[in-house]
Amino acid sequence: MTDESALAPRTRALQLFDGLVTDTSLRRFLEGIPGVDAVGLEQRAAALGTRSIKTTSKAAAIDTIISMIDLTTLEGADTPGKVRSLVAKALVPDAGDAACPQPAAVCVYGDMVATAVDALGAAHGQISVAAVATAFPSGRASLRVKLADTADAVAAGADEIDMVIDRGAFLSGQYAQVFDEIVAVKRACRREDGTSAHLKVILETGELNTYDNVRRASWLAILAGADFIKTSTGKVSPAATLPVTLLMLEVVRDWFRLTGERIGVKPAGGIRTSKDAIKFLVTVAETCGEDWLTPELFRFGASSLLNDVLLQRQKLATGHYSGPDYVTID
Amino acid sequence: MSRLAVPKTYKLFIGGKFPRSESGRTFEILSAKGDFLANAAKASRKDARDAVKAARGAVSGWSGATAYNRGQVLYRIAELLEGRRGQFIDEIQRGENVSRAIAERQVDDAIDRWVWYAGWADKYTQVAGNANPVAGPFFNLSVPEPTGVVAMIAPQDSSLLGLVSVVAPALVTGNTVVVVASERFPLSAITLAEVLATSDVPGGVVNVLTGSPAEIAPWLASHADVNALDLAGAEDLDWVDLQISAADTLKRVLPPEGDAFPSLDRITAFTETKTVWHTKSML
DSSP states (O other): OOOOGSSSSSHHHHHGGTTOOOOOOOHHTTTTSOOOOHHHHHHHHHHHHHOOOHHHHHHHHHHHHHHHHEEEOOOTTTHHHHHHHHHHHHHOOTTTTOOOOOOOOEEHHHHHHHHHHHGGGGTTTTBBOOOOOOSSSOOOSSSHHHHHHHHHHTTTTTTEEEEEEEHHHTTTTTTTHEEEEEEHHHHBBBBBTTTTTTTEEOGGGGGGHHHHHHHHHHHHHHTTTTTEEOOOOHHHHHHSSSHHHHHHHHHHHHHHHHOOOOEEEOOOOOOOSSSHHHHHHHHHHHOOOOGOOOOBBBBBEEEEHHHHHHHHHHHHHSSSOGGGGGGGOO | OOOOOOOOEEEOTTTTTTOOTOOOOOEEOOTSSSOOOEEEEEHHHHHHHHHHEEEEEEHHHHHSSOHHHHHHHHHHHHHHHHHTHHHHHHHHHHHOOHHHHHHEEEHHHHHHHHHHHHHHHTTTHHHHEEEEEEESSEEEEEEEEEOSSSEEEOOOOOOSSHHHHHHHHHTTTTTTTEEEEOOOOOOHHHHHHHHHSSSSOOOTSSSEOOOOHHHHOOOOHOTTTTTTEETOOTTTTTTHHHHHHHHTTTEEEEEEESSSOOOHHHHHHHHHEEEEEESOOOO
16 A cells, blocks of 8 residues: 555545456455454454443443434334334434434335335434345345345435445455445445435455455445445344454544545444443544544444443433333334 | 361352452451451442343243242252251351351241242232132133342341242242342352252342442332332331332332241232233133
């Protein structure tokens, strides 16, 4: 990355490959990125996880976390009723406290986008609708189907598209195929009026096996035009671990230093307690800076996290421990 | 050559495990004569919170077990208590500074009381429930159901008997328990926890905290995820305040009662009566 041309915005960064994005040029670049010091990374993540955040800082952290949540339901058993109740929860997270912030978005399957948009009504815009697309969670479908899936969700009113990369292609070294797919899906995010839905690219780090692969996939996704890079689908374990998120944040930080462009990060899956979520906030602030602590640049993909955060919030407000009877069941 | 004594550190019992206090605090347990007996963990409000969480997690399994099965599990505890008889007698004798005969009687009473309560597991429903006569072709059944998580302040003047007298009746119906042991005599409570840990009682059904009831009780009384509060050993605390904060979350509360004499009332105190209708014919 010492090349002069890399110090330019994304389009010029692609000139690294002489204008031709091929497996060979991508491999030369991605596999030329230095390897990850796994022990150092895990140690750094563990150290960041030991910060003690109390009282007013904790209250601020909790409100920040809520405003960053993509409230998610991605079950085969989802119904329009379930999506409507999810939206109702997003609109009024805590019925006992009108000052409670709202989550950033609701995240649903493509066929539920219209239901979610309808249920949000006038609040659509202040709360976004994110849709998973491209044959989520496996990504095993032809490009034609993936693009149709994406265009469908965008047409139904989705503000954000969460796509999955083709892990099979990535792991077998067909980087250009993964790159082209992201570019194509990004194009499918275009709306008729010329604006575009935000694109989050899910790397599914649980299937990438090594930290080196996570770093390469992050670079690949960003080069191809991702607005956000997202750890996982939530369907594969391990999902969003702190070291993997830290690693992705480092790539985002490096990209910002090179190009001045801010890319978002979204850990998803397995973050269930506010204690865990606060560790992520610390990691973001320490890696990318506090500028990144906004819903535009950092999100949590979660469902049960919101309830735990609300319980903590109630504890801080009332001074006594709250219980699951005092938050909605979902 | 005299041997160096190896005193035991008594830890908490939360969710089937024996953690130290989250706060890292311990306190010394002295005999009635003032001799050092052991170190015990001094539970904090966060330990109480963890215990409630463990107890809540255990409710569905324990209350969902058949009454017959619960009776068997509880009887098995009595068997194991019998096996540790010597250890309990020794602890009570040294802790309470009583004669061996009195200590023996306390252990025997505790075991007998446990057996008595175990027997009620598949019988109290017949006494506390009812098939109500109604003016139509319906079965109308009132059935007692466990309240859920019960927080308790164990009687403070007794090592084992008082603890057994409050814990056993709540367990019979399928409640799970967070109990604050006697502040002065906590050793038998942790030994009882060791018995429970090696019995068939699922982890989290009984959670034992040692330390200061005055410090922990307010947190349990106001905890929104606790369904009932037994103030048996709370005479010396501001128990009216505890009742008031328990009322905020509609808890069932039993007032202080030092000896917690065995009775069916103690069993039904932590049950809710549910009445259901069923058609009589197949139609």
